[in-house]
Amino acid sequence: MRSNPTGRQLRLGVELRKLRERAGLTSTEAGQLLGVKQNQVSNMESGRMGVSPERVRMLACHYDCPDKVLIEALTRMTSDRTRGWWEEYRELLPGALLDLAELEHHAESLRDSITARIPGLLQTHDYAREIFRQAVTELSPPDIEHRLSFRIKRQTVLYRRSPTPYEAVIHEAALRMKVGGSAVARQQLQHLLAMSDRDDITLRAITFDAGAYPGSGQSIYYVHGPVAPLDTVYLDQSHGLVFLDAEAQLHKYRTLFERLEAVALSPDKTRDLIHSVAQEL
Structure with a gap:
C-alpha cells in the first residue's frame, strides 16, 4: 500500500473512478465484478494501491469503455515506474x-x-x-x-x-x-x-x-x-x-x-x- 502516491499515480486512480462512474457503478458493485472488496477498489482509485495493465483492461471491459486509445494510455501509466x-x-x-x-x-x-x-x-x-x-x-x-x-x-x-x-x-x-x-x-x-x-x-x-x-x-x-x-x-x-x-x-x-x-x-x-x-x- 502506498502512503505517498505520486501525481501520476493519483491521476490514474482518478481516471479509473471516472470510468466507473460513467458506467453507473458503485465501488461496491465494481468490486463484485472484480471479485475484490470495496476498499480495494477505493484504494486503486485513490492511487494508494498499484494497478496492473491487465486489471485496467478488465475494468474497462466491465465498465463498457469503448475508447481503446485511452485504455492503452492508462495501461502505460501502470507500467511506468519512473521515479525521476x-x-x-x-x-x-x-x-x-x-x-x-x-x-x-x-x-x-x-x-x-x-x-x-x-x-x-x-x-x-x-x-x-x-x-x-x-x-x-x-x-x-x-x-x-x-x-x-x-x-x-x-x-x-x-x-x-x-x-x-x-x-x-x-x-x-x-x-x-x-x-x-x-x-x-x-x-x-x-x-x-x-x-x-x-x-x-x-x-x-x-x-x-x-x-x-x-x-x-x-x-x-x-x-x-x-x-x-x-x-x-x-x-x-x-x-x-x-x-x-x-x-x-x-x-x-x-x-x-x-x-x-x-x-x-x-x-x-x-x-x-x-x-x-x-x-x-
Missing part, C-alpha cells in the same frame, strides 16, 4: 511542484500563457533567482537555491534528445519588466530569442495595443497527455498550486488558448518585438 530526478526534492519542496515536474516529464506537448513574467521553462538563472527573492512568503537563501535548481532541472524537457514541443504566449508587459535590473532583463530577452530559433519552441507575444483579451491577468499552463482526456491544466495562484483535469475545464482552457493565439503576434513578429525591447534596455 524530482524525487530528490521531496523533503525540500511542496509536493505539487514535484507533481508538475512529473507531468512535464511525460507530457506530449506544453502550452503556456503568462502576463507578468517570463515562463519558468524559459527563465535564466539570474531572472529566476530574482523572481524567488520577490516571493510573497519570503524564502530563505537555501530555499531560494532549492527552488532555483529545481526550476532549471525542469527545463531539461526542452533539451533532451526528443524535446517536448513547447508553445508560450507572453504579454508585452513581461518582456518590458526589468526583473533584476537592465542587465538581467537584457540577458533574459536574448535567451528568449535564442530559444525561439528552435523548431520545437513557438513564442507569441500579446502587445499592449491588443487591449483586453481572454484570460488576461491569469497564468495558465496546459500539459498535453497522450490523449486529450489525460490533459492537465496547472494554475499557479496566490493561494497555492491547482491542477485541473475535468473534461469541461480542459475544454474551457483549450478554447482559451485558441483565442489567445488569435490576438497574439506571429512568431516572427514576436521575435521582432523581443529584439526591439532588448535594444531599448
